Amino acid sequence: MTDRSILVLTTGGTIDKNYFDALSEYQIVDSGIPALLKEARVALPFRVVEVCRKDSLELSEADRIAIAKAAREAPEAQIVITHGTDTMTETAKVLAAEVPGKTIVLTGALSPARFAETDAPFNLGMAFAAAQTCPPGVWIAMSGQVFDGLKVRKDREAGRFVGVEPKCT
Amino acid sequence: MTDRSILVLTTGGTIDKNYFDALSEYQIVDSGIPALLKEARVALPFRVVEVCRKDSLELSEADRIAIAKAAREAPEAQIVITHGTDTMTETAKVLAAEVPGKTIVLTGALSPARFAETDAPFNLGMAFAAAQTCPPGVWIAMSGQVFDGLKVRKDREAGRFVGVEPKCT
Amino acid sequence: MTDRSILVLTTGGTIDKNYFDALSEYQIVDSGIPALLKEARVALPFRVVEVCRKDSLELSEADRIAIAKAAREAPEAQIVITHGTDTMTETAKVLAAEVPGKTIVLTGALSPARFAETDAPFNLGMAFAAAQTCPPGVWIAMSGQVFDGLKVRKDREAGRFVGVEPKCT
Amino acid sequence: MTDRSILVLTTGGTIDKNYFDALSEYQIVDSGIPALLKEARVALPFRVVEVCRKDSLELSEADRIAIAKAAREAPEAQIVITHGTDTMTETAKVLAAEVPGKTIVLTGALSPARFAETDAPFNLGMAFAAAQTCPPGVWIAMSGQVFDGLKVRKDREAGRFVGVEPKCT
Numbered sequence: 001m002t003d004r005s006i007l008v009l010t011t012g013g014t015i016d017k018n019y020f021d022a023l024s025e026y027q028i029v030d031s032g033i034p035a036l037l038k039e040a041r042v043a044l045p046f047r048v049v050e051v052c053r054k055d056s057l058e059l060s061e062a063d064r065i066a067i068a069k070a071a072r073e074a075p076e077a078q079i080v081i082t083h084g085t086d087t088m089t090e091t092a093k094v095l096a097a098e099v100p101g102k103t104i105v106l107t108g109a110l111s112p113a114r115f116a117e118t119d120a121p122f123n124l125g126m127a128f129a130a131a132q133t134c135p136p137g138v139w140i141a142m143s144g145q146v147f148d149g150l151k152v153r154k155d156r157e158a159g160r161f162v163g164v165e166p167k168c169t
Numbered sequence: 170m171t172d173r174s175i176l177v178l179t180t181g182g183t184i185d186k187n188y189f190d191a192l193s194e195y196q197i198v199d200s201g202i203p204a205l206l207k208e209a210r211v212a213l214p215f216r217v218v219e220v221c222r223k224d225s226l227e228l229s230e231a232d233r234i235a236i237a238k239a240a241r242e243a244p245e246a247q248i249v250i251t252h253g254t255d256t257m258t259e260t261a262k263v264l265a266a267e268v269p270g271k272t273i274v275l276t277g278a279l280s281p282a283r284f285a286e287t288d289a290p291f292n293l294g295m296a297f298a299a300a301q302t303c304p305p306g307v308w309i310a311m312s313g314q315v316f317d318g319l320k321v322r323k324d325r326e327a328g329r330f331v332g333v334e335p336k337c338t
Numbered sequence: 339m340t341d342r343s344i345l346v347l348t349t350g351g352t353i354d355k356n357y358f359d360a361l362s363e364y365q366i367v368d369s370g371i372p373a374l375l376k377e378a379r380v381a382l383p384f385r386v387v388e389v390c391r392k393d394s395l396e397l398s399e400a401d402r403i404a405i406a407k408a409a410r411e412a413p414e415a416q417i418v419i420t421h422g423t424d425t426m427t428e429t430a431k432v433l434a435a436e437v438p439g440k441t442i443v444l445t446g447a448l449s450p451a452r453f454a455e456t457d458a459p460f461n462l463g464m465a466f467a468a469a470q471t472c473p474p475g476v477w478i479a480m481s482g483q484v485f486d487g488l489k490v491r492k493d494r495e496a497g498r499f500v501g502v503e504p505k506c507t
Numbered sequence: 508m509t510d511r512s513i514l515v516l517t518t519g520g521t522i523d524k525n526y527f528d529a530l531s532e533y534q535i536v537d538s539g540i541p542a543l544l545k546e547a548r549v550a551l552p553f554r555v556v557e558v559c560r561k562d563s564l565e566l567s568e569a570d571r572i573a574i575a576k577a578a579r580e581a582p583e584a585q586i587v588i589t590h591g592t593d594t595m596t597e598t599a600k601v602l603a604a605e606v607p608g609k610t611i612v613l614t615g616a617l618s619p620a621r622f623a624e625t626d627a628p629f630n631l632g633m634a635f636a637a638a639q640t641c642p643p644g645v646w647i648a649m650s651g652q653v654f655d656g657l658k659v660r661k662d663r664e665a666g667r668f669v670g671v672e673p674k675c676t
Contacts, residue, residue, distance in 0.1 A: 021618070039286050043312040115526070116285075121294065122205070125297075126294040128313055129294070129302070143212040157529060183359050191495060193395065195364055280359070380629075457547045457548045462629060463634075499550075
């Protein structure tokens with residue numbers, strides 16, 4: 001694969017939650033990311049690989065190491081990772097330590113992609129662009145901004161990420 | 170306004186087309202962009218300003234000069250312009266000549282934002298990210314890619330943009 | 339087929355209009371009705387048959403006769419017909435004359451089914467229910483009401499149907 | 508109010524469930540039914556009154572009596588009740604005993620109205636039509652059918668209602 005390809009790793013999170021009436025609850029299902037990318041008419045070559053299907057509050061250190069391993073061992077140099085927003089910054093730290101030399105952009109959503117009104121497609125678009133335009137490092141694309149992945153936190157009550165902007169020029 | 174603010178100029182295009190049953194035809198209406206940005210939970214400061222409401226096949230040189238003027242005279246250094254896709258590259262040339270020193274990202278959509286399935290939010294997300302991460306210059310965010318705005322063309326039949334990737338690192 | 343089955347005849351209309359960027363216009367496409375019925379989790383047996391794909395302003399008398407013929411010759415006694423709203427009442431007259439002894443409900447939409455916000459699924463639901471609960475005759479389900487198909491007209495400017503309520507009990 | 512008006516009583520259920528990221532769970536919120544009726548371009552006079560916001564597994568006998576009281580004391584003779592699907596048939600029994608002389612149609616959805624793909628608008632359309640076309644009694648509009656409210660049950664695993672069709676002609 002050329003360095004033009006983008007790898008998308010899916011790990012779960014709200015973005016992929018669906019409601020199951022028979023269970024009276026929401027569960028993470030097979031990722032809606034491929035469908036979103038098709039709807040977005042993405043013509044750039046890409047792959048989508050599922051690493052796990054977890055709410056990020058349930059990710060263990062071993063899970064984060066597995067996500068980092070998938071990123072490190074892939075041929076692609078530009079990687080988007082969809083992830084639950086609650087512990088996205090934790091995974092960012094592990095990625096920064098474990099995966100040098102690649103542009104990695106974490107994103108997710110506060111509303112499931114299956115909702116009529118959702119931040120999912122916009123966030124995925126931000127991540128896709130940042131994966132192409134940012135220098136190697138770990139970034140987070142949420143709340144309309146591209147953040148340095150190590151200098152941002154989630155303000156859970158406000159439903160937004162706050163932090164330091166990237167210096168990529 | 171700080172240089173963290175993003176200016177969004179809307180000019181029309183498919184992204185803002187709506188169907189009017191009483192007229193048996195489509196028309197470009199008040200922009201759906203503000204609603205899309207709200208749905209995307211964008212927390213970065215931004216303004217949305219309508220320049221015109223035209224299918225890009227109907228834009229005159231005077232219209233493109235007006236778009237460039239709005240970009241040049243605004244205080245913001247990071248600008249997203251939503252635009253019809255058919256002559257987006259024409260406007261890019263005028264912007265490159267008329268608006269130095271700013272990061273300008275053109276985007277649009279092949280399906281109206283009002284559709285259930287549309288590339289509009291994803292493209293807008295790409296543009297928002299590119300406006301923050303690309304160096305000064307004119308860029309086009311379409312078909313899942315961020316292009317150098319002067320090195321890209323629209324393949325109308327294929328429904329995609331093809332061109333040269335940006336060198337922003 | 340038992341008399342529990344419902345036949346859905348599709349003829350075109352706004353309900354099935356889609357926007358084609360490459361042509362800069364809306365066109366009627368393969369019907370979205372099967373997808374709508376699947377999304378609605380309809381468990382009642384039904385068939386969907388396309389009769390034509392026309393804006394109802396373009397339907398000729400021969401077209402209306404063909405629609406009536408399809409309704410008359412089908413084994414089902416309960417029929418829903420999706421149709422452009424502009425001349426729905428014309429087709430209703432032909433059906434009343436040509437197809438005795440069946441419950442036929444015409445419906446359509448003022449916004450294409452492909453739109454995020456559309457009256458299409460609600461109208462289709464009204465028609466499905468009326469096909470089961472109304473006595474033989476021709477009915478029109480639009481604007482939240484079930485009308486006697488021969489005592490209703492479309493107020494184009496107001497975007498609604500006005501008429502006489504059904505007497506089916 | 509004339510007997511042309513329709514009263515919509517909302518009680519909760521999946522149809523009105525929304526996902527709250529800050530709580531990592533779903534909750535029933537202010538009803539989406541008014542918005543759905545507006546999107547459906549309903550021109551018939553109607554009122555929407557919230558009785559409660561409960562998953563139907565949590566409804567008590569007192570809740571069902573309260574729903575019946577609201578139906579009985581209203582001036583309208585045609586009533587739609589949106590309700591969780593799990594115990595819809597229980598409420599139907601109470602309504603049949605407590606509210607004579609009115610046409611009451613219960614409906615709900617297996618997917619929240621806020622989803623991009625949902626049975627909510629179709630089911631609401633079925634109920635609106637049945638409220639106008641069925642004789643006095645209690646009916647259930649789900650799974651594409653209008654059932655006698657006392658001769659139907661929910662098959663939870665199959666995600667559909669099964670029962671006896673109405674005899675309303």
